[in-house]
Amino acid sequence: MSFPGRKPLPLLEDLPLRSEDPPLSAWGLWENDQLGSLNYLTDEVVLKAAKDELQTGTRVGLNLPMDFIVPALLGRVGFSKHIHNKAPRVINDDIVTFNTQCSSQWDSFRHFAYQAEGKFYNGVTQDDIHKDSNTTANGLDAWASRGIAGRGVFIDYFDWAQEHGIQYDALTAHPIPIGHVKQIIAEKSIHIRQGDILFMRTGYVQAYAKLTPDEREELSKKRGSPGLGQGKETTQWLWDSQFAAVAADSVAFEVSPPVDPQYHLHPILLSGWGTPIGELFDLEALSVTCKKLKRWTFFMTSAPLNYTGAVASPPNALALF
Template identity: 55%
Template sequence: MNLLTQAYSLPLDFFNPPLLGRVGFEKKIIDESPLIVNDDVISFNTQGSSQWDSFRHFAYQKDQKFYNGTTQSEIHAEPNTSVNGLQSWTQRGLAGRGVLIDYYSYACRNSLDVRPFSPHAISLDDLLNVAKEQGIEFRQGDVLFLRTGYVQAYKALDKVGREKVANLREWCGLAQSRETTEWLWERQFAAVASDSPGFEVRPPIDQTWHLHPILLAGWGTPLGELFELDALADLCAKHGRWSFFFTSAPLNYTGAVASPPNVTAIM
């Protein structure tokens, strides 16, 4: 049996200038003369490219509480606190059955207006229609991947376009609603991720059901952003199969707020 693999983490220096005013990727190559040897040192915001958000990233804003009631004072009590970090994930890694909802291709086929750099809300009905067309059967513990077309649209931008997008704080994503939240809970996804900067549409169309605090601070559900899903979508379409085994190995250090996912899909 031939195994097909596809990595879907973007390069750390892919977004230039960096999105949302974050610190950009920096690299220094060190010449270790007189030895003919090189080292390199890199510095980057862990949310500057493809990423998993940890449970210390986004709190319930009114209650000021993260997952399991953790507070900012607990996280910042000393430089190396570990509460709500990623190390429980990195000890075992993340692995399981992934399912890809390719909304972008569905929208293009059905002449729907796709606007990745605007608050274009993908409704639950939209998502379920794509799943039905792709023949996806959701299972408890799946990881849900949603392709909005954000990364593909970004790839097509010139320098001026990328500079403009870097300052935008709105994008296409899953629409917030009670119905959407209840559906996500009933599916019991192990994690969710998309190719947009936030998984859900921004600004939220319904602040009451803002998914970041619900998923991260409420349920303890890993949330992935800016994943490279274009090549994965091509592979799935080629083989008529939209589920796959995936593995992810986040960075291993104490108290991570986020991490590049280092993800591979295997079919």
Template identity: 55%
Template sequence: MVPQPKVLPRFDELPLHDGDPPNSAWGLWGDGPESSLGSLNYLTDELVQRAIKEEVKTGERVGLNLPLDLFNPPLLGRARFEQKVIDKNPLVVNDDVITFNTQGSSQWDSLRHFAYQKDKKFYNGTTQADIHASARTAINGLQSWSARGLAGRGVLIDYASYAKRHGIDVHHFSGHAITLENVLNVIKEQGVDLLPGDVLFLRTGYVAAYKELDKAGRERVASVREWCGLGQSRETTEWLWQKQFAAVVSDSPGFEVRPPTEKEWHLHPILLAGWGTPLGELFDLDVLAELCAQNGRWSFFFTSSPLNYTGAVASPPNAIAIL
């Protein structure tokens, strides 16, 4: 039985313990094996069962994974995807071997990806020394996620379509901040309710804009370390905490805007290292947005099966939305 918090602490009660990093919630999920799941503990058997019953209406399915080799050249200087097709002659058989950076395309960030930089600590106080103590330590990796999979109710906040309707010019490859007010307006227009344990999907339009670039444009963007995303603020962080999302996802390289609107509220350390909330980036949300619009509803059943190996820092999501 996953230990659910009896009462969610108020945001102004964070951190939960003296000496812990700002806004952290270490210990919220107890000290048992489930504690490493962080906010994925919201995805109880009862919640998943309810999501299946209430969200699967048409049976339409859409993969949310971009091609591993889409970003060429790779973003942020990461390693390039490579494939070697092996002819097993004299047998008429082929194998293939691929190498890639697990954050080179659609990805989950694990809880060992980004630490509180000043405190130098990951989720639940894990340090770099803990992670690098041996070649194959599993602490804060993805195996606990892979063992049970991610499944539950997803909700798409289609900011890209909202911006188009309202004549907002989105600058996808620079620091275009999506404010909390923007998000709340989209939620109101879409008429969607947010429930505890939801997986939040924020469509910025980044992937669609990238696909329209020519070769020169893709080469330029590969070296740009700015992008559109959720704007940082105290109000935004408090809203994320109160909504009790199991995970948050977007189609941009970092979920949150870069450079940050307010550095104090940089979300990577707070979500990953503070709350144990998985961050999904560069998900393919365009076809999903079309299906949601056609069906007139913005929630769906969502599944994901990350790669299963010891000490994974990140993984392609292997994600599917079912309407």
């Protein structure tokens, strides 16, 4: 399948495309650089996904409550709400404030740069982003204007690990071997398509839900969560798979802190390839539904917040079967 506006896909070892660009970057690969790998979600690809996946009408929300993570993690500002009584008329309004990364979220290409080079996707800098509060460079504007829709692929690593006697604390830094992910894909007879949206369940949300308020307070002071273990093989697999986006129920999708900083996926995915990263998605009901239906693919939709220059957004996401 050809994708309009994309140069021929190079090999991973051919990256960066230009010698002066950061390691493993693919700047200039897409004509529409505001979409990055979301360019894969053409009308043709989305239509095929809908025809293949929409069979029962079952719908599953993939969003945690905005006030689920309390206190907020990583030193962020948490969610707050005020129900405004507009007396004397019998009317109520909501007034809410929140960091767009305080719960389920998409990271945009202006979130996490190549740290040594100080460059975001396609060479955008902090000066480019901060010179004007209305600049849209690498923001979510282009995503919001068309939404995100396509074929979701579910890797339920947490359940698979339990079945195979692999025990780990889902609230700490547990690196998930890419070999295990490939084994799950083989066992479930999942066929990865170019442009799929990858979802991976690590068990973080399930474990967090069981914590007491005091335990949540203590966790908020720590850094560490499960996710894909970094490394050349992991990076190679992600590049070859050419996902439109990736997401997990953990804090960073990849294991945090990284076990192999050379292959830290945040700068590679966001700033190198233009691949959106989803974090803290609610995949609990999805796990139950996939097991019930014995299906590991589905149609997925997401409507990010639409405002100028967004760094991140709640996903407003649904899985449909």
